[in-house]
Amino acid sequence: MIYRIPRAARELSQLELDFSGSGTRFLLYPQPPILPGFEEPETVWVSTPPREIQPGPEDARMYVADAVAKTPYEFPDMPPYRGAMNAPATPGADGHFDHLRPGTHQFEAAHMFGTVHWVMDIWEAYFGAPIEWHFSEDLPRMELVPWLDWDNAHSGYGFIEAGYRLDDSGRKFPMNLNFDVLAHEFGHSMLYAKIGLPPPGKATTSFFAFHESASDLVGIIALLHFDSIVDLLLERTSGDLYPRNVLNRVGEVSPTKQIRMASNDLTMSDVADLSTPPDQLSHRERHDVSLPLTGAVFDLLVEIFQQNLVDRRLIDPALDDMSRRGVKDAAQLEAVDRRFDAAFARAPVGFKHALVDARDTLGLYLADVWSRLTWDVHFGDILGLLLEADRARTGGWYRVEIENVFARHGIYLDMN
Ligand SMILES: [Zn+2]
Incomplete structure (x- = not known):
């Protein structure tokens, strides 16, 4: 139900x-x-x-x-x-x-x-x-x-x-x-x-990949300003936003394509190397290089949301721990689903506020990061600047989440 x-x-x-x-x-x-x-x-x-x-x-x-x-x-x-x-x-x-x-x-x-x-x-x-x-x-x-x-x-x-x-x-x-x-x-x-x-001829693969990823994120954050989209996302998933649910439950009722594409398991080793000159990549490959970064930031939205749920006592920390990207065990997935259904039914408005606040936290962090980047962007710098934004705004409340989601998608501080 x-x-x-x-x-x-x-x-x-x-x-x-x-x-x-x-x-x-x-x-x-x-x-x-x-x-x-x-x-x-x-x-x-x-x-x-x-x-x-x-x-x-x-x-x-x-x-x-x-x-x-x-x-x-x-x-x-x-x-x-x-x-x-x-x-x-x-x-x-x-x-x-x-x-x-x-x-x-x-x-x-x-x-x-x-x-x-x-x-x-x-x-x-x-x-x-x-x-x-x-x-x-x-x-x-x-x-x-x-x-x-x-x-x-x-x-x-x-x-x-x-x-x-x-x-x-x-x-x-x-x-x-x-x-x-x-x-x-x-x-x-x-x-x-x-x-x-970039000056003529200087654009890097990282520049193109960053642009595609960030433009998708601009769209996703904006999309989450429609009340109806926030409601649909929560009502279809009970707030369990990791991919099985987002793909299956949101995808089947509405092709909210941005969200489905952003919610992905890809790491940097699944896509073309960032050091490849952009003119050696097809249009498709250039876009695909952006997906691990988008995936990391989407996962961060989910992690901030879940941390908000824990902080506001709307789910217990054990449920937060159980619901991770990449969980394959059917019994565990089932248990996570059931517990999210029950928690959401108890506090649907609290869930909504937790998601809206997570959206705005991420929007503010991204604005901080993008204000400090130049066209000569490196994926590692994006991670470093996100950690700085988090330190400046909350004293580092989401540090562990930021490090985990980027590592999960194969993005590290020393990366090109
Ligand atoms: Zn584009």
């Missing part, structure tokens, strides 16, 4: 992220609405007040250029787009954008703007400062192109633009409605701003 979290238990974040009343309303799909269970969009408040968002939408940070029949930007092309456009999305009489109907250009334009802006709001809260675009010397604002007849999406110098992905029946499903994809592309833009760009 699945225990339901009372709907009244809204998330309680310690961060300045509640713009209800002051910001502007948008309707966002946490996952593509072609997936069962995600047919209805949710209301999200973006930080900019209604009077400061113009039709488009556009504000001081970004604007939609809803181009008709545009081809993807290719160097040296760059914004602003000056060709034909669809009619802009206009706000309702109250200044909000949640009146638009799905299935229209205007809804999709607002969905892309709302998603990218909200993910930016979330990460600016973690950084405690506005993100200064890496292209700000040339372009004051980011351009968002919601639709290209192209089976891809990308971010580049001054823009994010989105095409389509084919759904199961071969139809083109627009990526402007895919939260994970848009958040990931925003992640790349944010990281260019934070760690800079």
Whole structure:
């Protein structure tokens, strides 16, 4: 049986992220609405007040250029787009954008703007400062192109633009409605701003792998700001988030792909060596090199969450010890499941707060780490800086967890 979290238990974040009343309303799909269970969009408040968002939408940070029949930007092309456009999305009489109907250009334009802006709001809260675009010397604002007849999406110098992905029946499903994809592309833009760009010809495999991993993490942390996603994750797993459950239970009800990919058993010895020059790796291999790092950070989320549960007496330390990644013994897995079911049923709201707090702890730590990295990134430095962030913020409360999850995925302090 699945225990339901009372709907009244809204998330309680310690961060300045509640713009209800002051910001502007948008309707966002946490996952593509072609997936069962995600047919209805949710209301999200973006930080900019209604009077400061113009039709488009556009504000001081970004604007939609809803181009008709545009081809993807290719160097040296760059914004602003000056060709034909669809009619802009206009706000309702109250200044909000949640009146638009799905299935229209205007809804999709607002969905892309709302998603990218909200993910930016979330990460600016973690950084405690506005993100200064890496292209700000040339372009004051980011351009968002919601639709290209192209089976891809990308971010580049001054823009994010989105095409389509084919759904199961071969139809083109627009990526402007895919939260994970848009958040990931925003992640790349944010990281260019934070760690800079390598000089021509200097980019390393570690740089590319870090970028892919961190962009996925930008998306996962942002995704966990949807109440419905936190509830779904907990209700399907009873808070036992290690892979058997995340893969089987979340995966079967909703392809929350980001989470399934992040929850992995890979170590650095399963993927290409970081010293391999990037031009000798296929696109696929470059992405796969990022997975052990993503896996380590995802495991850290789980470990911080479980430590919060122990600290708040919502599970006992013995259960925390029993539920480890890589446990194969069927009887032990079964026992862990049963005990998590019982513990979650006793305190579903406490579990939710423990997960939301773990999310924010990790978001703050990652912001600390990414603020100090340069483009010449080494995996060992990421571990070292995480330990420093933990020391600075909590006196090292999660040190053992950080060391364990990185060792589990084959990442050590002296690593390239
Ligand atoms: Zn990417």
